[in-house]
Each structure stands twice: as C-alpha cells, then as structure tokens.
Amino acid sequence: MEEIFARHLPLIGKDGIRRLLNSKVLVAGAGGLGTVVLQILVRTGVGKIYIVDHGIVDEPDLNRQILYNRGDIGEAKVDVVIRELNKIRDVDLIGIKCTIDENFEIPEDVDIVVDCLDNFYGKFLLNDLALKKDKPLVHAGISGFYGQVTTIIPKETLSLRDMLRGALIEKRGGLPVIAVSSFSLGTIEASETIKYLIGKGTLLKNRILVVDVLHNDFQIIEIASS
Amino acid sequence: MKVTLRVYTYLKAELGKGEICIEIPDSDSISLGRLLEEVQKSTGKDIKEKIIKDNKIRDGIILMLNGKNLLTFESGEVLFHDGDVISVLPPGSGG
Numbered sequence: 480m481e482e483i484f485a486r487h488l489p490l491i492g493k494d495g496i497r498r499l500l501n502s503k504v505l506v507a508g509a510g511g512l513g514t515v516v517l518q519i520l521v522r523t524g525v526g527k528i529y530i531v532d533h534g535i536v537d538e539p540d541l542n543r544q545i546l547y548n549r550g551d552i553g554e555a556k557v558d559v560v561i562r563e564l565n566k567i568r569d570v571d572l573i574g575i576k577c578t579i580d581e582n583f584e585i586p587e588d589v590d591i592v593v594d595c596l597d598n599f600y601g602k603f604l605l606n607d608l609a610l611k612k613d614k615p616l617v618h619a620g621i622s623g624f625y626g627q628v629t630t631i632i633p634k635e636t637l638s639l640r641d642m643l644r645g646a647l648i649e650k651r652g653g654l655p656v657i658a659v660s661s662f663s664l665g666t667i668e669a670s671e672t673i674k675y676l677i678g679k680g681t682l683l684k685n686r687i688l689v690v691d692v693l694h695n696d697f698q699i700i701e702i703a704s705s
Numbered sequence: 706m707k708v709t710l711r712v713y714t715y716l717k718a719e720l721g722k723g724e725i726c727i728e729i730p731d732s733d734s735i736s737l738g739r740l741l742e743e744v745q746k747s748t749g750k751d752i753k754e755k756i757i758k759d760n761k762i763r764d765g766i767i768l769m770l771n772g773k774n775l776l777t778f779e780s781g782e783v784l785f786h787d788g789d790v791i792s793v794l795p796p797g798s799g800g
Contacts (some may be wrong), residue, residue: 502720541760564741594800596799597800598800599796619797619800620797620798620800621799621800622797622798622799623797625797627796627797639776641774643765643767643774643796644774644777645764645765645767645768645776646796646798647764654798660797664797689713689794691713691717693718694717694718696717698713700711700769701711702769702772703772703773
C-alpha cells in the first residue's frame with residue numbers, strides 16, 4: 480500500500496483504501512470547487528478520475544483555484560490539473576475538454592459524479608445525465624461567502640432539479656467568490672464523495688447543508704422526498 | 706395559528722436571526738406576502754422585497770413548505786396553515 484495513505488489508513492482501513500483505489504469518479508468543472516475536490520480525491524486514494532472542463536487558466540482564477548499558478552495562465556485547465564495531480568501520486572486521470580450539454584455521455588465505469596460546475600443550467604443537466612445512467616451525484620454551489628451541498632442518490636432522493644427548482648438558471652460571469660467559501664464547500668463535497676465510495680459515515684441525502692463562512696453558520700434543511 | 710419562517714445566508718444576516726415564529730390570531734391561513742409583512746411588523750426588518758417581486762417569488766430564491774419546493778405545487782398562490790414551516794434559500798450557483 481502506498482506510503483502516502485499512512486496517516487488516514489487507521490481511519491478508513493485497508494478495505495477503505497482498496498475501495499478508493501478501485502473507484503472511478505467524474506468531476507465536472509475544474510474551478511474553485513473542482514480543484515479542491517480533485518486534490519483531496521487524489522491525496523485520499525481515488526484510482527481513476529475523469530475531469531471535464533473547457534476553460535483556460537486566467538489570472539482572476541488564482542484567488543481560489545488551488546491547482547493553478549501564474550505560470551499556468553493561458554493553458555487549458557484540464558492539462559494543468561493532470562500535470563499537477565500527477566506530482567502528488569500516480570493516478571489514472573482522463574481529461575475531457577468540453578462543456579456539459581445534452582449529448583455528453585457519462586462513462587459507464589463511473590461510480591459517482593461530482594458537480595463543480597458554475598451555473599444551474601449545467602448542474603441540473605449533469606444530474607439529469609447522471610440519473611439516466613443510475614449514477615449518484617454530489618452537488619455544491621457557492622456565491623460570495625456561502626454555499627450549499629447535497630448528495631443525490633437515484634431512487635432514494637429527489638433530483639437536484641426538483642430539490643432546487645427556482646435557482647437562477649442563466650450563467651452570470653464574474654460572481655463574487657472567495658477562497659474560504661470554495662475551499663470549505665469543495666472539502667465537504669470531497670468528503671461526501673469519499674464517504675459514498677467507502678460506505679462510511681452519513682450522507683446528505685434529502686438534506687441540504689447550507690454553509691455561511693462569514694457568520695460561521697452551518698445549517699441543514701430537511702427535504703420532503705415525496 | 707402559528708407558522709415558522711426559516712431563512713438562510715444573506716437573508717438570515719438581513720433579518721438578524723434564522724428562524725421566526727409568527728402567530729396570527731383569528732385566521733386559519735396566511736399568504737407569503739402577508740406572512741412577510743407580519744415578519745416586518747414583528748422584527749422591524751423588511752425582507753419581503755428580497756423574496757417577492759411583482760407578486761412572484763424572485764428568480765433565484767427557493768421557497769420550501771415543510772421541506773417541499775413551492776414551485777412543485779400546481780396551484781397559484783399557496784396558503785400556509787398552522788404548524789407550517791417555510792424555508793427560504795437563495796442557493797449559490799457558482800463553482
């Protein structure tokens with residue numbers, strides 16, 4: 480077993496590490512949330528990750544998108560992500576340079592999808608595509624100092640679309656956002672993903688965790704599933 | 706009758722608290738607009754215009770009645786009744 484796992488091996492056991500090494504995750508979006516999620520998944524032991532993003536690194540990304548540095552400006556995010564994550568450990572990383580649309584196919588071997596997209600049009604669509612293939616999805620969204628996380632399990636929870644109907648669909652560029660919120664919410668998203676993969680702990684099923692880092696406020700909204 | 710309003714993130718900061726219980730005597734139902742007016746009377750804080758515009762729930766605001774998204778109800782105006790819990794969440798859309 481790789482020495483990199485020595486400090487969390489006592490927490491999740493050899494079986495947990497094995498499950499992670501055998502797991503396949505699709506991370507949609509390699510921005511503020513995605514770069515945090517990706518780094519945690521790689522360090523914790525996920526074996527294969529699909530990374531979907533069409534963007535290039537820009538200077539305003541550097542306030543929170545943890546895998547990028549000044550020298551990466553102008554490069555495709557997916558290329559930088561793969562280069563940086565491979566410095567941490569050997570992991571099967573597959574970059575997909577595209578936006579999520581109706582024709583996007585979630586690969587058959589994916590165990591769980593992580594929504595790190597930056598607009599609700601894409602978020603709802605990604606969940607529709609995941610549900611079509613019977614795949615669970617971890618959702619997070621951020622704005623300013625706050626955000627929310629929930630985990631969608633086919634046939635067990637409402638869809639993201641039904642749960643958050645009324646959310647702003649159109650993409651609004653340049654929303655104010657700060658590292659403390661994207662790191663916090665991205666960390667919780669990664670935690671949900673890991674817990675699902677190793678079958679440990681409690682998931683946010685039919686519950687929305689609302690986080691406001693400005694006021695240190697963590698609240699759960701219970702969702703009626705029928 | 707008594708209903709509970711729960712608000713999150715910037716609405717909570719605006720109201721100064723996350724939950725408020727409103728008691729309406731001599732009535733067995735209340736609309737959202739009237740409820741928010743009662744909240745203003747009780748707290749001195751007007752959050753109605755942040756939630757409603759032109760008699761409709763503002764785009765980007767999610768309202769839940771007892772944990773169920775109000776936009777999934779088929780009827781037009783929903784009335785709240787004794788014991789109802791209304792949650793108001795403006796979800797973050799960024800990534």
